[in-house]
Amino acid sequence: MKKYDYIIAGSGLFGAVFAHEAVKKGKKVLVLERRGHIGGNIYTEKVEGIDVHKYGAHIFHTSNKRVWDYVTGLVEFNNFVNSPVANYKGEMYNMPFNMNTFSKMFGISTPKQAAEVLAKQRAEIKGEPKNLEEQAISLVGRDVYTKLIKGYTEKQWGRDCSELPAFIIKRLPVRFTYDNNYFNDRYQGIPCGGYTELIEKLLSGAEVRLSTDFLADRENYLQTADKCIYTGPIDEYFAYSLGKLEYRSLKFETEVLDEENHQGVAVVNYTEREVPYTRVIEHKHFNFGTQPKTVVTREYPTDWEEGMEPYYPVNNEKNNELYKKYAALAEKENVLFGGRLAQYKYFDMDDTVEEALSLADKLL
Ligand code: FAD
Ligand code: UDP
Numbered sequence: 096m097k098k099y100d101y102i103i104a105g106s107g108l109f110g111a112v113f114a115h116e117a118v119k120k121g122k123k124v125l126v127l128e129r130r131g132h133i134g135g136n137i138y139t140e141k142v143e144g145i146d147v148h149k150y151g152a153h154i155f156h157t158s159n160k161r162v163w164d165y166v167t168g169l170v171e172f173n174n175f176v177n178s179p180v181a182n183y184k185g186e187m188y189n190m191p192f193n194m195n196t197f198s199k200m201f202g203i204s205t206p207k208q209a210a211e212v213l214a215k216q217r218a219e220i221k222g223e224p225k226n227l228e229e230q231a232i233s234l235v236g237r238d239v240y241t242k243l244i245k246g247y248t249e250k251q252w253g254r255d256c257s258e259l260p261a262f263i264i265k266r267l268p269v270r271f272t273y274d275n276n277y278f279n280d281r282y283q284g285i286p287c288g289g290y291t292e293l294i295e296k297l298l299s300g301a302e303v304r305l306s307t308d309f310l311a312d313r314e315n316y317l318q319t320a321d322k323c324i325y326t327g328p329i330d331e332y333f334a335y336s337l338g339k340l341e342y343r344s345l346k347f348e349t350e351v352l353d354e355e356n357h358q359g360v361a362v363v364n365y366t367e368r369e370v371p372y373t374r375v376i377e378h379k380h381f382n383f384g385t386q387p388k389t390v391v392t393r394e395y396p397t398d399w400e401e402g403m404e405p406y407y408p409v410n411n412e413k414n415n416e417l418y419k420k421y422a423a424l425a426e427k428e429n430v431l432f433g434g435r436l437a438q439y440k441y442f443d444m445d446d447t448v449e450e451a452l453s454l455a456d457k458l459l
């Protein structure tokens with residue numbers, strides 16, 4: 096008899112959901128987390144009474160009712176709707192691309208007028224868009240591309256838009272209504288008590304060890320449990336033996352300001368190339384805060400190097416091919432790989448919950 100039924104490397108959303116399901120089924124679960132806190136990238140921390148999203152803005156949105164019922168069954172969610180504003184050289188535009196954006200950019204007022212302007216600009220791209228630049232122009236035309244997409248995207252991904260996959264930009268809605276909701280999903284919100292409370296609920300009943308790296312002593316850990324779920328980077332698991340996958344990383348600069356309302360909205364995107372950060376978030380607005388002070392964070396994208404947190408997989412062809420080779424090695428391991436880093440996929444939180452639940456459905 097081994098001491099645990101499951102050992103889970105990583106206490107992010109994937110690991111925590113799986114742990115919750117396993118504990119519900121009466122399994123003994125050990126979660127190892129190499130950071131000094133639980134929750135991975137959705138971790139929030141209270142500062143001046145405000146839930147600070149330590150690893151960047153996190154807005155839960157989904158059209159999957161099972162996932163929504165699951166998370167809202169654990170903690171209460173507020174009715175936050177993400178409506179970021181883009182700042183291009185001091186000009187303010189509503190996001191995502193909608194009638195407010197087109198009206199300001201083209202001086203038009205009706206959907207028909209907007210469609211006419213865009214139809215002319217879109218005609219520049221013939222055939223199937225081959226990369227992000229062509230995809231963007233074929234969606235919203237060159238003016239919007241130049242002011243709101245090009246600079247932001249090149250900062251975010253550290254590459255030219257013509258070298259990036261088209262799918263990245265397809266995440267964003269394009270609408271001919273005056274609707275600033277950044278997402279098209281049926282359900283949206285943020286946990287009223289912060290994401291850390293959600294993770295705490297998910298991990299209740301599991302043994303959790305912080306500041307503990309599974310890979311540092313993996314043979315030993317594997318002896319103590321029947322099964323293992325690994326949620327860290329897949330290439331790191333294999334000691335980068337086939338080469339390194341590329342990730343984007345971020346640097347966060349956070350400040351407490353002695354003012355009540357700094358930017359009037361939770362997220363401002365800085366879309367020009369010359370400003371080095373991509374976003375400034377003012378955390379209190381995620382939860383309609385009225386505290387006397389405010390906390391703001393500037394987000395600077397950077398290349399990932401060993402020792403940094405790998406936040407975004409760079410899902411271009413080269414990396415996806417390499418990932419497939421690692422995934423083939425993973426098949427032969429007595430370990431299951433799950434989550435944004437172990438599956439090397441640009442999962443949102445709802446995708447992550449869905450993946451973890453389907454693994455639990457299969458295994459438990
Ligand atoms: P992670 O959160 O990365 O968790 C993995 C955990 O494993 C980490 O805690 C890590 O420390 C730990 N770990 C790794 N290796 C080891 C090891 N060897 N031993 C022990 N522990 C280990 N999604 C949305 O739906 N809405 C948003 O608005 C949104 N915004 C985002 C903004 C940013 C800046 C980023 C980076 C992501 C955003 N996401 C958003 C995506 C969301 O963060 C992910 O879907 C989710 O956090 C993935 O959870 P995970 O458990 O797979 O990974
Ligand atoms: N994007 C952009 N301008 C913006 C916001 C987003 O060009 O003001 C592009 C950029 O390429 C980004 C992609 O749209 O990587 C997806 O944006 P999203 O906000 O979904 O990215 P995430 O929240 O994952 O960082």
